[in-house]
Amino acid sequence: MGHDAGADDVVICELEALDLRLEPGRWAFEDEYGARIARHWDAACRANPALFNGRVLMMTRCSLAGGRLEGGLVEASFAAFLAWRDWGFPDAGVVNCFGSAAILSADGALLYGEMAPHTANAGLVYPPGGSLEPCDADARGRVDMARAIARELGEETGLEAREARDEGFVAVREGPRLSVAQRLRFPMSAAGLVSRIGEHLDAEAEPELARIVSVAALTADEAGRMPAYARLLASALAI
Template sequence: MGFPDGSVLNVFAAVVPRTRDGAYILGEMGPHTAAAGRVYFPCGTPDPTDIAPDGRVDLAVSALRELHEETGLVAREISPEAPDPGWAIVRDGGLMALLRPVPLAEDEATVRDAIAAHLAAEAEPELSAIVSVRRAADLDPARMPGFVRHYLASVLA
């Protein structure tokens, strides 16, 4: 039914990983998932482990947890010398994506190899493939939701 009540939003945090040599890394959802074949940034709905002791939902923790669960990448692989990139918010109909750019310390080939090893070790990986985006021509309207395309189009312009 989509979002019959326009005041209801699905709000979620996502990491926007970018390799040292400029590739944005996305994942194609596996065939057993509800979004099979769709291409996203690592993301998901916050869960109880993302709630800080004071009751606040830690969106950065949530987004980094999703990055690790889906790709095997961990915080130590994030470039430590990069300035804090902040957050971008992209609304796409009933979706509100809270996007956290994350510069990775490694190049695309190294990151792809690490993710491939992670996926191969899982019994049922959430992702079926890794997709790299370097230019607007790489955007795929048939498989990428609007919030992904809108964000990437803005940073690739």
């Protein structure tokens, strides 16, 4: 039932406009496979007790064309998302749309994070960011991607998006994954950013990131742990 991304599934484009909306209704996949999802979640928690079954937004309607992204999202459990991911994306009509912070230094480096061992993506290397959540939607249901990215950036790195120059959004769609990356150019060197983020990680009891790294300085092993969308994003940013 899975879906593997091929060449025709990859889209990379500059975004000039985003219109994302939280819509009423439930995710049919979660309702149909509720009991199986619960069993999968129990097994996942036995393997990693640090997992938390929060609420996320899944994109059930997506249009990406002409520099414009439009989409409708519904609320779902993280357990359902994890099952969908681990089972090979069986609901092909749904897209995992998430925000990514493309941290750019004053001296031209792109920084990615290595996920900590207690996370669901332990060891993977990609931009700080994460799933959209219900709190990212306003009272009218409009989902604010920039706010979501700023939230994740602060939680994971201690950086504030307002410190950086906003250089626009880039969309990277790779099969069922859609990363909306915001270029954030900080007025600090790569070494200064790595040091500052490292201090934040050291102060956290359970940081989401094990460390922050410059993409240009990755070892072959570290580069091999980048998801496809993260490699595509780095290529699009000419890093």
